[in-house]
Amino acid sequence: MTSTFHDRIAAELTDIEAQGLTKPERVIASRQGPVIQVGGRDVLNFCANNYLGLAGDxxxxxxxxxxxxxxxxxxxxxxxxxxxxxxxxxxxxxxxxxxxxxxxxxxxxxxxxxxxxxxxxxxxxxxxxxxxxxxxxxxxxxxxxxxxxxxxxxxxxxxxxxxxxxxxxxxxxxxxxxxxxxxxxxxxxxxxxxxxxxxxxxxxxxxxxxxxxxxxxxxxxxxxxxxxxxxxxxxxxxxxxxxxxxxxxxxxxxxxxxxxxxxxxxxxxxxxxxxxxxxxxxxxxxxxxRGSEGDTLRTQLFANAARYRSAMTEAGFNLLPGEHPIIPVMLGDARLAQDLAARMLELGVYVIGFSFPVVPRGAARIRTQMSAAHTFEHIDAAVAAFTTAGKELGVI
The missing domain is CATH 3.40.640.10 (Type I PLP-dependent aspartate aminotransferase-like (Major domain))
Structure with a gap:
């Protein structure tokens, strides 16, 4: 490969990092679930598509x-x-x-x-x-x-x-x-x-x-x-x-x-x-x-979503409205989304900042997702961590 090719790739990666658009991969060393092991410790997981909590069942x-x-x-x-x-x-x-x-x-x-x-x-x-x-x-x-x-x-x-x-x-x-x-x-x-x-x-x-x-x-x-x-x-x-x-x-x-x-x-x-x-x-x-257990899990999933939406709104965060268990926390700035996600991990909650090209420019967010496997205690702990990090970074 030519040096000019590698120079161009390096420059593009540098530009992505400068804009706060780098998408880090955090390594999970456990089954998928409401609590996962990242970096040698247990953290709450609030960004998986594990709606019914079955991925680690x-x-x-x-x-x-x-x-x-x-x-x-x-x-x-x-x-x-x-x-x-x-x-x-x-x-x-x-x-x-x-x-x-x-x-x-x-x-x-x-x-x-x-x-x-x-x-x-x-x-x-x-x-x-x-x-x-x-x-x-x-x-x-x-x-x-x-x-x-x-x-x-x-x-x-x-x-x-x-x-x-x-x-x-x-x-x-x-x-x-x-x-x-x-x-x-x-x-x-x-x-x-x-x-x-x-x-x-x-x-x-x-x-x-x-x-x-x-x-x-x-x-x-x-x-x-x-x-x-x-x-x-x-x-x-x-x-x-x-x-x-x-x-x-x-x-x-x-x-x-x-x-x-x-x-x-x-x-x-x-x-x-x-x-x-x-x-x-x-x-x-x-x-x-498709069975009765599925009905129970779905009831819990939407109860979790309602509790989380209510508590995050009361804390002062800007959420997109809806009934779905996908609940985006809107931030606007890509760098802010990355910084907030990093601080949340320090506080024991695994979330990811989403930015361009996954979402439109200027619409960066942390997309949080509820699971039927979450407990109310998990949700309350996540909201408390968001509140701490949000105040530190001037989000709320």
């Missing part, structure tokens, strides 16, 4: 180990060559049944699910109308597709209708409205009732990414569409958050759509099959999530 670990014992570490192959196991089919059936769809297809990651959805199904004759705050994986998936692209302002139904009219006027064969079910940086839940009404009016399909909703929003935790009581056409999601916390993604749809994706979706065709351990863990997580 022994039943999930045992199910993963049992699947590995029975089917090995992996298939050493992609699904269509020599990589489809009985546990893959079992997970696809269980997932579709749980979420109320005809069929489902598994991917190595949720990013791949969004990356593989659009290109096989839609072409230059079609249109995709995408929420402006959609996850990067949706944006990248849409870019891989030749369909004409339109964007609407987040949760702005007037703007959505304007874009739907434009797509129809431009002669679109099919129109797809694409949105996060819950937006990961803000905790806003998509207005799917209103979106459903507009989709019906303009004969559009609906795609929802429910990575931050599956397992805990709506009846039995079926997701944002169930939360609003509407039907959708394509659902993407993950096993890496509420459903066990490992990795892997999926698409739920009608059986013919899933069959076509299995023939044409490139991330499915050219990636190794999901590891048996992940399938076993995910099956156990689905069993827990």
């Amino acid at each position: 022994q039943r999930i670990v045992d199910a993963a180990n049992a699947a590995s014992e029975a089917r090995g570490a992996g298939t050493a192959s992609v699904r269509f060559i020599c990589g489809t196991l009985d546990i893959h089919k079992e997970l696809e059936r269980s997932l579709a049944d749980y979420l109320g769809f005809e069929d489902s297809i598994l991917f190595a990651a949720a990013f791949d699910a969004n990356g593989g959805l659009f290109e096989p199904l839609f072409g230059a004759e079609d249109a995709i109308v995408s929420d402006s705050l959609n996850h990067a994986s949706i944006i990248d998936g849409v870019r891989l597709c030749k369909a004409k692209r339109y964007r609407f302002a987040t949760s702005d139904m007037d703007d959505l209708e304007t874009q739907l009219k434009a797509a129809r006027a431009d002669g679109a064969r099919e129109i797809v409205i694409a949105t996060d079910g819950a937006f990961s940086m803000d905790g806003y839940i998509a207005k799917l009732k209103d979106i459903r009404a507009l989709a019906d009016r303009y004969q559009a399909l609906i795609m929802v990414d429910d990575c931050h909703a599956t397992g805990f929003l709506g009846p039995q935790g079926k997701g944002s569409y169930a939360h609003h009581g509407v039907e959708i056409d394509f659902l993407t999601g993950t096993f890496g958050k509420a459903l066990g916390g490992a990795m892997g993604g999926f698409i739920c749809a009608t059986a013919p759509v899933v069959q076509l994706l299995k023939q044409r979706a490139r991330p499915y065709l050219f990636s190794n099959a999901l590891a048996p351990s992940i399938c076993g863990a995910s099956l156990e997580a689905i069993r827990i999530a």
